[in-house]
Amino acid sequence: MVSEHTAAQVLVASNRGPVSYTLSEDGSLGARRGGGGLVSGLSAIGSEAEALWVCAALSDGDREAVRSGVGEPGVRMLDIDASVHSDAYNGIANSVLWFVHHMLYQTPLEPVFDAEFRRQWGAYETYNRAFAEALAESAAEGAAVLVQDYHLALVPGMLRELRPDLRIGHFSHTPWAPIEYFRMLPDDIGEQLLLGMLGADRVGFLTWRWAQAFQGCCGAALTAHDVTTYWPKDEPPSVEFRPHGQQRKRTVIGVHGLGADADFLRERSRRADVEERLAALREQVGPGRKTIVRVDRTELSKNIVRGMLAYRALLDDHPEWRGRVVHVAFAYPSRQDLAVYREYTAEVSRVAEEINSLYGTGDWTPVVLHVKDDFARSLAAYRLADVALVNPIRDGMNLVAKEIPIVSDHGVALVLSREAGAHEELREDAITVNPYDVTGTAAALHKALTMPEAERAEHTKRLAAAATALPPQRWFLEQLEALRA
Structure with a gap:
């Protein structure tokens, strides 16, 4: 693994990282390593692979670790303002995007997309931009970047603007909402989410059902961007579009059904x-x-x-x-x-x-x-x-x-x-x-x-x-x- 100051060839970005820190009463820091598919997956590429995991500091212990220079090789933890993280994580990711993709709203009463939602959406943009900038700063020329989940849906598009040389992937660990439900989101927000993910060279899902729903949303909600969707027999499905009048871009869709260890x-x-x-x-x-x-x-x-x-x-x-x-x-x-x-x-x-x-x-x-x-x-x-x-x-x-x-x-x-x-x-x-x-x-x-x-x-x-x-x-x-x- 690499230090956070070395240009990395493989980068993973996720809200939660592979390590967390607790702050004791005496001021000392204790580290605890996590598990899961990403941890074991990243370990599979070997310590010589120049890999870096970029994640958010989630607790007071995490933030103290960042501020005091405590860390592990191969992990870059971002000290994003706690109020910004709370608005992005609780206000948008878990209270809006999670509810949309899991179709959980009691629609006679919710959602209500008002001024408070727009304020929190600004925090979600700020939070995603912090990841994009850190990845752009840490990636070697032509590096592969794998961005994880609905917390970071805007990162691929932001990162593409900063570093067009990178190979960028985004993977969704949740379902994807059908277009009828997705369109509860304000039109500009839905468009921003889709274009953010389509900034990736490749978007991945856990099942073909979620992949097809994503492609359907792109086809229906991005008509202003000259969008065309493909689902050929012998090639990967894809979405082609013209972002903001620029040159046409193609994003490939893949499915990887995570199994058990x-x-x-x-x-x-x-x-x-x-x-x-x-x-x-x-x-x-x-x-x-x-x-x-x-x-x-x-x-x-x-x-x-x-x-x-x-x-x-x-x-x-x-x-x-x-x-x-x-x-x-x-x-x-x-x-x-x-x-x-x-x-x-x-x-x-x-x-x-x-x-x-x-x-x-x-x-x-x-x-x-x-x-x-x-x-x-x-x-x-x-x-x-x-x-x-x-x-x-x-x-x-x-x-x-x-x-x-x-x-x-x-x-x-x-x-x-x-x-x-x-x-x-x-x-x-x-x-x-x-x-x-x-x-x-x-x-x-x-x-x-x-x-x-x-x-x-x-x-x-x-x-x-x-x-x-x-x-x-x-x-x-x-x-x-x-x-x-």
Whole structure:
């Protein structure tokens, strides 16, 4: 890896970086390294590859690290004003772009694009410009730059103006909204987002469905830019347009369906701390009972409440399951600085308590709910699951659907929303549900619980194979190679 002052040949840009810092009471800084597909992917290119990760300082500890010159080789952390970051991240990225792409608005009341929105949009532009300038300053001639996600949608266009020599890619980890929903955004904002991403040589998505939606938005919303979309049989799809009357430009569209890291998951799920938590979960569930497992953050798109209502409907429609099945639900708090997320987290707990109050007995707790994040306990639940419930309203991919079959001890029946990106790869061996249909999901849970063991084992084997088709390191390298091609 390179220092932040050395020109880099490969650059990754994302809101959150691979390391974070905490500030102790005595003023000392502690570093904690993160994981995930980008971390393992970037490590795959080797330390000699002159790579640099550009990210934002997110905490007081991060900002102190930047100001005091503390850092790691291969990481450049940007000390963007905290109020600018908050407006860009919470005000626009998570409260507008996330809601648009996941189609989460209660449209009779929201969104409202007023003066406050325009003020926050200015912060989003400032935040993206800080990344573009840092990348332009840090990149070697002709370097490859991979920009990540909806937080940085404007960066490719800004960076293209600063450094036309670079090979620029953008990857979206979320779904992409269909044009009818995307057009809720003010016309100039929608146009700015699309043109920002089309500043890249290549834009990537997790599924063909999201890629087609993006191309459709370009075709419908950029008519003033002489846009033409292509979806040929033997070549990559693309968008051609004339940005602001300049020379025509072509952006290629690619799909890279991020898979799970099987080697890591299998090894990690057999460690002692996981065994301890597995024993504790078995005690909570009780002997001889089946389990319906879900592991999610309490993001509005995950549909946890409807999943619990479907479980309640299962107990109503099939009373023979009372006392014989437990819904093990892990709902880890997410984005609690936003009121709507705090309210949703509270509703998850309320519904779980209501089900336990209605149906619970002295020796049977129908819903075992955990809200404290614990990776080892999540892996223990993966191993324990008879049924995995993954029913998001809308999800870019959903790695939980891919991870559970890999570490399952005795085979798992997967109940999977058709609105999860993972459904594109896993649907042949999953039980598909409409995430809004509580009655249908209850029927799917009953079908999953009654699936013969041999059939369940065969489905699990095929699910695990599909889930590991493009593990994180190959996922990253595939994008990098395509960008350089």
